Amino acid sequence: MNFARDIVDAAPPERLALVELARDGGRREWTFGEVADRSARLAGTLRARGVEPGQTVMTLVGNRPEWVLAMVACFRIGAVVLPCNEQLRAKDLALRLEICRPAAVVCDERNRAELEAARPEGAVLLVPDEELFAAEPEAAQHLDPRDPCLITFTSGTAGEPKAVLHAQRYLEGQRLQASRWLGARPGDLVWCTAASGWSKSARNVFIAPWLQGAAALLHDDRFDPAERLELLERERVDVLCMAPTEYRVIAKRAEPRAVPALRELVAAGEALNPEVLRVWKDATRLEVRDGYGQTETGQMTGNLTGEPARPGSMGRPLPGVKLWVDEGELVADPATVPTFFRGYLGEPDADADPVWRTGDRVTVDEDGYLYFEGRSDDVIISAGYRIGPFEVESALVTHPAVAEAAVVAAPDEERGSVVRAVVVLREGHEVSQGLARELQDHVKACTAPYKYPRIVEFAEALPKTTSGKVRRALLREKGV
Numbered sequence: 001m002n003f004a005r006d007i008v009d010a011a012p013p014e015r016l017a018l019v020e021l022a023r024d025g026g027r028r029e030w031t032f033g034e035v036a037d038r039s040a041r042l043a044g045t046l047r048a049r050g051v052e053p054g055q056t057v058m059t060l061v062g063n064r065p066e067w068v069l070a071m072v073a074c075f076r077i078g079a080v081v082l083p084c085n086e087q088l089r090a091k092d093l094a095l096r097l098e099i100c101r102p103a104a105v106v107c108d109e110r111n112r113a114e115l116e117a118a119r120p121e122g123a124v125l126l127v128p129d130e131e132l133f134a135a136e137p138e139a140a141q142h143l144d145p146r147d148p149c150l151i152t153f154t155s156g157t158a159g160e161p162k163a164v165l166h167a168q169r170y171l172e173g174q175r176l177q178a179s180r181w182l183g184a185r186p187g188d189l190v191w192c193t194a195a196s197g198w199s200k201s202a203r204n205v206f207i208a209p210w211l212q213g214a215a216a217l218l219h220d221d222r223f224d225p226a227e228r229l230e231l232l233e234r235e236r237v238d239v240l241c242m243a244p245t246e247y248r249v250i251a252k253r254a255e256p257r258a259v260p261a262l263r264e265l266v267a268a269g270e271a272l273n274p275e276v277l278r279v280w281k282d283a284t285r286l287e288v289r290d291g292y293g294q295t296e297t298g299q300m301t302g303n304l305t306g307e308p309a310r311p312g313s314m315g316r317p318l319p320g321v322k323l324w325v326d327e328g329e330l331v332a333d334p335a336t337v338p339t340f341f342r343g344y345l346g347e348p349d350a351d352a353d354p355v356w357r358t359g360d361r362v363t364v365d366e367d368g369y370l371y372f373e374g375r376s377d378d379v380i381i382s383a384g385y386r387i388g389p390f391e392v393e394s395a396l397v398t399h400p401a402v403a404e405a406a407v408v409a410a411p412d413e414e415r416g417s418v419v420r421a422v423v424v425l426r427e428g429h430e431v432s433q434g435l436a437r438e439l440q441d442h443v444k445a446c447t448a449p450y451k452y453p454r455i456v457e458f459a460e461a462l463p464k465t466t467s468g469k470v471r472r473a474l475l476r477e478k479g480v
Helices: 003-009 032-048 065-077 090-100 109-118 175-182 199-204 207-211 225-234 244-253 274-284 389-396 433-446 472-478
Strands: 016-021 027-031 056-060 080-083 104-108 123-127 148-154 162-167 189-192 215-219 239-242 264-268 288-294 298-302 323-326 329-332 356-364 370-375 380-382 385-387 402-412 416-425 455-458
Touching: 003 032, 003 065, 003 207, 016 032, 016 065, 027 032, 032 065, 056 065, 056 090, 056 109, 065 080, 065 104, 065 215, 090 109, 090 162, 104 109, 109 123, 148 199, 175 207, 175 264, 175 288, 175 298, 189 199, 189 207, 199 207, 199 298, 207 215, 225 244, 239 244, 244 264, 244 274, 264 298, 274 288, 288 356, 323 356, 380 402, 380 416, 385 389, 389 402, 389 416, 389 433, 402 472, 416 433, 433 455
Parallel strands: 016 215, 056 080, 056 104, 080 148, 104 123, 189 215, 189 239, 239 264, 264 288, 416 455
Antiparallel strands: 016 027, 148 162, 288 298, 323 329, 329 356, 356 370, 380 385, 402 416
16 A cells, blocks of 8 residues: 555546645645655655664654655655644753654754754754755555554643554555544635644644545635634635634634535544534534544544534444443544554554543433543643653753642633643742743743643642652542
8 A cells, every 4th residue: 555656646636626825825736646746755854864664764844745745755665754833842852853763854944943952863954945846756656454654742731742553554444534534525715723732733743534535625824713704714624623712712703604605514632512512503603523532542433424413422343343431431442443543652652552541521312422521630721732741841840940840730711621730849939920921931841832731720749649750630529
């Protein structure tokens, strides 16, 4: 198998592949013929710079065609692509560089300073640069379904983020959710708004649409609720995939309205409250169909196309996927999940195990619809982002005023949850609103800005177990 050969090269060359909306207001349509040619030439450039099949290539590019072309170029030559979000800071990038040891990095010029601060050792290819596409086209490699393909990072609760390794089968495996949940059809225009670097962006921005014969919309700019609605109407988007927070914010600030071409609305990452679902249905006559997956597993459940969506439910298992609830925790049979990961980088394969424990607590109704209750561990899900407390705590304690810090989730109307930090100060420092803002800015400078604590509280001491572990559950329950 080879996604570049079987999907990109095999498509009619004149068929629409991408609609690019640039930051400067420019618009361009890309055909599959153009994507095939330029990705093959970029693959040739990577090979000329020493990238071999099985080696890793990091990307640090926004939602623009160069990111897609770099991904497809890696698929073509059997390189393992590591897409990174532009919000990552030097510390985050340095961790990824250390763990994955990429042979090359494809970086947007606007991210160059942050990347250089992380000190990459491999070749750095900057975009935009037409020279990247001057090489002779590289032929597609024949790849095995278990050959490595993609690395994405997930958040942990007791340590640094982990590198999740997916195999080539992950790409073809997207057909299931693309047809039964995303609902894309040949000739559609699909807009998945997830920023490059996230698990959902890797699978739903262009991979799932292309598997269905649809085109993908790339919008390389910040989220603006009113503009989002204008673009949906102007570009005649058929399928919209947004984070629950984006649905919430638009419902609250921009008054969603009927869009003539729009046929499917889907969301994943966290539960949507009934009021938001009602606002969107009243305005568009469409139901927002929720779904569920993990970085490790890909999509596993959904309110399926052609079936009524149940408000508050993340749907039922996708056809053929075996899930069950064990003492309140959602559990899966890896052999039935077509997008299940190979394992964490540097660790034994996970797909050989007969059971995968998701760490998510759910309930199930009499019809098999699942309802998310919360994490069994302490990962915070805010606006669709999964945030490990350890990362934020580590950033906080590097500030000279902080002796200790604990981070938990706090409920929020728009984001579902936000990061709440409880801080113990060092001697000689006084509690103040100014210091709270300073700590927020400090976290933004140390790590990706979306991780910063929107609530900062101060305490004399943190509640701990007898062994010295912070009792985060007590912090969440009592708000102290």
